[in-house]
Amino acid sequence: MAGETVVTIIGNVVDEQVSLRFTPSGAGVCKFTVASTPRTYNREKQAWEDGPTLFLPVSVWRQQGENCGETLARGMRVIVQGRLSQRSYEDKQGVKRTVYELEADEVAVSLRNATAQVSKTGGQGQGGQQYERAKQASSREGREDPWGSGVPGTGQAGGWGGDEPPF
Secondary structure (H helix, E strand, O other), X not given: OOOOEEEEEEEEEOOOOOEEEEOOOXXXXXXXXXXXXXXXXXXXXXXXEEOOOEEEEEEEEHHHXXXXXXXXXXXXXXXXXXXXXXXXXXXXXXXXXXXXXXXXXXXXXXXXXXXXXXXXXXXXXXXXXXHHHHHHHHHHOOOOOOOOXXXXXXXXXXXXXOOOOOO
């Protein structure tokens, strides 16, 4: 939406246990905290130095939240993009406090120092639905692969026309 502050943060999950809860209507929400520490090179000391660590709470909703709850664990390096929000409240002692939270639109694990094995969940997004419709239409036309065949009805080879891409 317009006017929202969109940020991307890269850091490590710090929660011992990532929190996954469900609303009364059944929507999943996963909450965890990401710690991001900037590193800069000090030329005088010829060494890397860590700056102050930013701890940012993250909320992830619905199916993506459920996926995060099942996947994320303490110490995992993640990349989170979402909308930054600020909330003020008064604590039990009457002191006004302000917290910043990130409502995530996208969450990914970093493959900088790790490997991952990805598996799709039961739900299909719009891209999966488009693929399935194209696949069904192609099978009706006698073709097996909707993206690998050429111009329908011409017999022309599809894709790149060979084993190599054109670039």
